[in-house]
Amino acid sequence: MAKDKKLVEAITSMDTDFAQWYTDVVKKAELIDYSSVKGCMVIKPAGYAIWENIQNELDRRFKETGVENVYMPMFIPESLLQKEKDHVEGFAPEVAWVTHGGLNPLQERMCVRPTSETLFCDFYANDIQSYRDLPKCYNQWCSVVRWEKETRPFLRSREFLWQEGHTAHATAGEAEERTIQMLNLYADFCEEVLAMPVVRGKKTDKEKFAGAEATYTIEALMHDGKALQSGTSHNFGDGFAKAFDIQYTDRDNKLQYVHQTSWGMTTRLIGAIIMVHGDDSGLVLPPRIAPAQVMVIPIQQHKEGVLDKAAELRDILKKAGIRVKMDDSEKSPGWKFSEQEMRGIPIRVELGPKDIEAGKCVLVRRDTREKIECTLDQVAETAERLLQDIQKDMYARAKEHLESHISEVKSYAAFKDAVENKPGFIRAMWCGSEQCEVKIKEDTTATSRCMPLKEEAAVSDVCVCCGKPAHKLVYWGKAY
């Protein structure tokens, strides 16, 4: 048994050191490995399979709204990056520069894309001529590079995987509609598939995307009470269109600028899943995103008939459309349990000689550790029901955690106290001045996360920082 415990003992507990717990889980659940390329990670099969499920589900939802996939070059010539003033200021300090092709220096250096607004704009400038060409709703799945100084697996790395949608519309109204549509698509995906409740809101001007007219965000709350920006959707108005001269002739044969949006989600979501649902035994995956939903673990597998019966159960579960694996390795059952728990597989099915004799097996929920006995012929329907329950319960627990970690404050003293002593979001009024936003960040390290989209009652009528009249309700918090 000593050996069985090793895997679990190697994890720091969440309460002792949340950051170390996170790193331990990421490594022990075999989601990533560090690479020889500083600040870049290797995404291993268990991690990449989660990303594939995220991709499949998001891609399907995108296509239902008329989005088409394309692929743009990974390089941006420096002159192209510089066309939109705010955008280049935001990104130039953190891009990787290619200066040589083969043995020769380039005439103009190029950066590896940190995001592709400039490339899409350059393309749209030629591709869009008439109102008949609109709207354009394109997306690409790719990797991007941002030269971060501090990196953490999934949360912040020099290269990460994402999708970036870029649309062009005839009117400002259509662009705004698409911006909100994608924000809601992201939020629904997080809530329905990742069992992760989010706050939908708008960024303050200080926090919005470089070059955007408005940035919308979904903010999730991690187990340690810190916020994680989990997806953003930007309305560019006609700013980029003017910088890149993207015009179309309307029905009256007049030239008009297009209105654009962009929106993205990244491998960061995997970090969010870990920090919202994980526990001291490792990862806990929501069934809808779990690469394997059930692990069948035979007990005393050397005894006659055990492996055969276990394989039979696996095949029955597979036939029912459940993603199932069987661990018939030579490890001890205790070790296998620890591994299945570490990897966050939602259900394990235990089956030994005595179970077979009694015509039953035991299902164990990863999230609650509850044991459910059922007869062998009921295994598929029991697993199906449990998977649904787990998905629902995980969402309910995360929702309860979010709601119980919102402090409503009216005074600056209470604000500071909440940042110090009450992990979570802080709801407080703001006058709208960047000065107050900066002061709050300097004094407390908390930042404005978003102004909620859904109408919420005002907390007071004055700014929590300066005391002047305030109409804007803001969710504040420490953030990843």
Place this chain on the structure above:
Amino acid sequence: MAKDKKLVEAITSMDTDFAQWYTDVVKKAELIDYSSVKGCMVIKPAGYAIWENIQNELDRRFKETGVENVYMPMFIPESLLQKEKDHVEGFAPEVAWVTHGGLNPLQERMCVRPTSETLFCDFYANDIQSYRDLPKCYNQWCSVVRWEKETRPFLRSREFLWQEGHTAHATAGEAEERTIQMLNLYADFCEEVLAMPVVRGKKTDKEKFAGAEATYTIEALMHDGKALQSGTSHNFGDGFAKAFDIQYTDRDNKLQYVHQTSWGMTTRLIGAIIMVHGDDSGLVLPPRIAPAQVMVIPIQQHKEGVLDKAAELRDILKKAGIRVKMDDSEKSPGWKFSEQEMRGIPIRVELGPKDIEAGKCVLVRRDTREKIECTLDQVAETAERLLQDIQKDMYARAKEHLESHISEVKSYAAFKDAVENKPGFIRAMWCGSEQCEVKIKEDTTATSRCMPLKEEAAVSDVCVCCGKPAHKLVYWGKAY
């Protein structure tokens, strides 16, 4: 009608100028656009959708053989690239170098991956410890960069999309088995899905991959008689393992080097589809890879009931599992026909007021232009049958083209004549010396494509170039 013809007239005919025909199709079928990044292309929705279908089908086949997907960094530090001597010599002259991160020069420059052997090896050196860790069968879908001087859409560009599989095995035998398994998987995919017959063979030492012990290839024949290398599978033996020190302890607790393979297919396949199946009206897509398999085109759509009935047909076809679209734009039917033909959609369904009155519609095959009338309630079964026929017939025609474009030659005079006057493969014996291979290339521009895997009768017993005894049968040809 003048306007209807414009789309078609803009294409150069294949016989006039094949290269120009290719470029015209690629642009007019809206597969790609040129970008501001020299040598890199924008893959547009119609092109990317073909790639998505290729990806889905290949990925499914990979996973059936136990392959798992991962993601490695896109950068390779220079010192890592240099670890395997032959490999660096092959790739260093054509990589893009990143020298700055943000505002600061890097301590060590890095290239953007031209291929990822070195990254996988670096990873495997830590990840593989014991025989229990083997085999490792990993794959990644990504883009790679090679700084080519001459570029052509899909066929040769500075950045392209691909998959690269990298496996590590306990024995040389297992590595060779995996190398051949993947070559056959590629060949079966080309033949079954792309309707594209290939020659399966082994590269000569001169033509093998930088660092490989053996390279296997599938070679397809384009409409103009030039060969296109369409997929390669490499056996590295333990060469990389020794360079990167990838060792495992075997069952007897002894240290052993692993044996490795890699294999890849790229967006080049889209170029192959165009040049194997296309005609003077544009693209012709095999039904199994076509993003849209049927286009419903209403005739006199302003007349009452036409659009409704057309939509009904579309829904019936969709329900039958066929990928179907309807063109209800304001263009004329002739224009729509031209567009559907240019885009290579396998079947169009024509439906006008008279058809509706007669309770029937007309299906037109893209490949043969044959018209098939059927009653409205038979549209789904008729389309299903036609899609199967088209797939089968396209393969048969391409196979017939391949087989009728193989010259068997015994003398060097005949060889030169064949290169000049008989487009296609040339089957001829070779003594095995690189000298003859180089001479043939210099004299004729033809290169050795492969030595066929399937045993074939010798053409003669002497080398077609030097006249010395020869046992190796080689397929030669001009190539893309």
